[in-house]
Amino acid sequence: MSEPLSSVRPDRLFLASCVSLIATSITFAVIGAIMLTLKQEFRLTNLQVGWIGGASLWGFAVSQLLFAPFCDTIGMRRLLRLAFVLHLAGALTLIFAGGFTMLFFGALTLALGNGLVEAVCNPLVASLYPETKTVKLNQFHVWFPGGIVIGSLLAYGLDRIGMQAWQLKVGLIIVPTLIYGWLMLRETFPPTEGTRAGVTMGQMFRATFTTPLMLLMLACMAITASTELGPNRWVPAVLESGGIPGILVLAWINGLMALLRYKAGFAVERLSPTGVLLASAIVSVIGLYWLSYAETTAVAFASATVFAVGVCYFWPTMLGFVSERIPRSGALGLGLMGAVGTATVGLVTTPWMGQIADRIGHEQLPAVETAALFQDASAQFPSEEASAPPDIEVAAGAVREALATLRDEGRLPEIATANALRAIISSGADAQLVDRASAILGPADNYGGRASFRSIVPFTGALILVFGLLYARDRSIGGYRATHIETLE
Numbered sequence: 001m002s003e004p005l006s007s008v009r010p011d012r013l014f015l016a017s018c019v020s021l022i023a024t025s026i027t028f029a030v031i032g033a034i035m036l037t038l039k040q041e042f043r044l045t046n047l048q049v050g051w052i053g054g055a056s057l058w059g060f061a062v063s064q065l066l067f068a069p070f071c072d073t074i075g076m077r078r079l080l081r082l083a084f085v086l087h088l089a090g091a092l093t094l095i096f097a098g099g100f101t102m103l104f105f106g107a108l109t110l111a112l113g114n115g116l117v118e119a120v121c122n123p124l125v126a127s128l129y130p131e132t133k134t135v136k137l138n139q140f141h142v143w144f145p146g147g148i149v150i151g152s153l154l155a156y157g158l159d160r161i162g163m164q165a166w167q168l169k170v171g172l173i174i175v176p177t178l179i180y181g182w183l184m185l186r187e188t189f190p191p192t193e194g195t196r197a198g199v200t201m202g203q204m205f206r207a208t209f210t211t212p213l214m215l216l217m218l219a220c221m222a223i224t225a226s227t228e229l230g231p232n233r234w235v236p237a238v239l240e241s242g243g244i245p246g247i248l249v250l251a252w253i254n255g256l257m258a259l260l261r262y263k264a265g266f267a268v269e270r271l272s273p274t275g276v277l278l279a280s281a282i283v284s285v286i287g288l289y290w291l292s293y294a295e296t297t298a299v300a301f302a303s304a305t306v307f308a309v310g311v312c313y314f315w316p317t318m319l320g321f322v323s324e325r326i327p328r329s330g331a332l333g334l335g336l337m338g339a340v341g342t343a344t345v346g347l348v349t350t351p352w353m354g355q356i357a358d359r360i361g362h363e364q365l366p367a368v369e370t371a372a373l374f375q376d377a378s379a380q381f382p383s384e385e386a387s388a389p390p391d392i393e394v395a396a397g398a399v400r401e402a403l404a405t406l407r408d409e410g411r412l413p414e415i416a417t418a419n420a421l422r423a424i425i426s427s428g429a430d431a432q433l434v435d436r437a438s439a440i441l442g443p444a445d446n447y448g449g450r451a452s453f454r455s456i457v458p459f460t461g462a463l464i465l466v467f468g469l470l471y472a473r474d475r476s477i478g479g480y481r482a483t484h485i486e487t488l489e
Contacts, residue, residue: 007188010128014136016183017121018143020080023087023176023194024114025147028233029254030173031107033147033155033247034166035235038103040426041166043394045415046361046411046445048100052107053233058346059111061339062116068119068335069201076120076189078340080180084122086113087177095167110173110345118338123192123331126323133482134273134320141316145254145261147176148232152251192331199328207328210334211429213327218340221318222369225341227284229290230313230349231453238357238449241442244300253304257312267313272480273321274471276313281463284310293455315341353452361448362414365440370417371406373436374399377424380433395427397446418444430452 031053037047067079090110097103121135131135155169208214232250235449239246260267268275287307320343322333329336381396398420405413424437475478 007189008128008190012183013124014128014140015188016180016187017117017124017140019112019183020083020117020138020180021143021177022147022150023173023180025144025175025254026151026176027087027090027110027114028229029148029151029250030145030169031110032233032236033091033152034169035234036172036240038093039237040422042099042103043398043419043423045419046354046448047235047351047359047415052100053354054346054350055104055108055111055157058343059108060115061341061346063112063115064119064339064342067116068123068339069204069332071120071123071331072191073197076124076185077184078185078217079092079116083113083116084177084181086110086116087173089171091170091177091412094170099314104453109297111342113460115342117337119331120336122319122334123337124189124375125191126334127192127196133264133323134268134317137263137320137323138268138316142211142261144257144315145257145312148254149251151260152236152247152254156245156247156251169201190339199330200293202328203328204332204480207326208328208333211329214329214333217318217322217326220336220463221341223459223463224280224311224314224318225345226349226485227288227456227463229342229345230353230456231307231364233345233350234353234357234449234452238446238453239294239300241449242295243442243447244294244297249300249304252301252347253308256308258303260309260312262317264313264316268317268320272471272474273317273324274467274474274480276317277321278464278467278471280310280313280317281460281467282310284314285457285460285464286310288453288460289457292450292457294450326484349456352361353455356452356455357445358415358418359448361419361444362412363418364444364447365412367412370412370421370440371403373424373433373440374403374420376407377429377433378403382429389425391423392429395423395429398423411434413441 003285019039035049035053038044038052038264039046044052054158067074071079086109090106090113092106092107093102094106095107097106125136126133154172158164158168232253235250235253236246239249271279280327283306287303287310289417290303291307294303294402317336319334322337325334377395377399381392381399398416402413402416402420405411405416421441422438423439425434425441427434
């Protein structure tokens with residue numbers, strides 16, 4: 001049963017929603033910051049790391065699909081309490097992980113909590129501020145890039161002061177989780193707009209799944225989310241492998257996004273939501289293509305600036321557009337938009353980018369130099385019968401596997417070669433071997449990763465046509481017009 005609306009404190013709930021989104025975004029920043037470390041410490045392939053990064057996204061989609069339609073029947077307060085539990089459990093699972101499986105499930109658990117935050121807080125903000133939905137959703141989503149900045153800078157700071165354990169970075173997620181849990185503990189939550197207007201569950205489902213515009217926006221959301229979150233997920237690992245401070249570039253991108261989202265009213269009032277989406281698609285194509293060729297720190301920051309301006313308004317403006325133009329879709333529509341976006345990035349875009357990085361990066365490995373390194377490493381490493389530290393044994397086995405393929409087939413194996421190089425780097429072997437392996441693998445990983453950025457560009461380019469047509473249609477009827485749910489038949 002809903003409590004009196006007079007007891008609802010919009011500003012307190014908005015603040016609590018923002019802090020919960022900070023917990024969500026710090027999760028994103030932290031996992032991005034530790035991907036390279038996890039790859040080296042646990043000797044993971046780019047594809048495996050892509051699955052860990054992807055799990056932290058598609059799990060987000062699962063919880064949105066499951067719970068978004070039931071914000072009022074289950075209760076937004078209960079759902080946010082569940083998100084609180086999942087955030088704590090996921091962080092602890094990652095901290096105590098011993099290999100790929102626990103890393104994967106820890107990231108997945110965190111994502112379930114993240115999805116619950118998004119499933120509840122988007123309709124909550126829309127209900128608290130029904131007359132300024134797009135602007136307030138942009139201001140709420142300030143704290144996704146804002147939290148990434150906070151998480152990225154804290155993670156970088158821990159490295160700089162010598163506290164480099166990746167588990168400490170994961171522990172950063174727990175702080176905002178405890179804060180938003182306390183802020184929301186005793187608050188009164190309003191009903192959603194749909195509930196106040198008497199929209200039934202059936203009407204909400206019909207509006208979501210039978211409206212052509214809604215189906216079009218779901219397809220576009222898959223691309224806008226991939227454009228923003230796919231490259232952002234890989235920026236630290238890809239740029240750092242090329243000697244560029246990737247975590248600082250990520251912080252710069254998201255700092256700009258936060259600032260621009262906070263001032264979203266300026267853009268929305270002058271361009272309209274469809275005009276904002278069209279401009280975002282054009283600038284994103286330019287920025288992402290340029291970023292894919294960034295080989296120096298200066299070019300990385302310059303191209304990242306253009307990329308940030310392009311993608312900053314995508315996510316909240318897509319949600320605001322759906323809430324304003326298809327209001328009967330309600331919490332389900334908003335939840336499905338987020339679910340499609342994150343599921344696409346988690347299940348398709350992030351692993352696909354990792355696979356591209358593995359394939360193209362392998363093509364960049366200097367075969368003669370790599371084979372010579374493996375021969376030297378094999379001579380230094382103990383034989384299979386000798387006892388050695390576990391990391392050395394793993395490195396020796398990986399090197400022998402790569403050399404066996406080279407001997408039998410006359411080529412270096414695609415995945416095993418990079419794995420052998422990573423094993424040498426993390427083995428604690430002779431410093432000269434480690435330096436040689438790093439000098440070979442780093443440029444290849446960097447090149448392959450940047451090529452994976454470029455693979456997104458054609459899809460983003462297609463959005464220019466779609467959003468251009470929507471913008472032109474709005475202008476032909478006299479401008480953008482929101483649909484008020486109370487006026488619908």
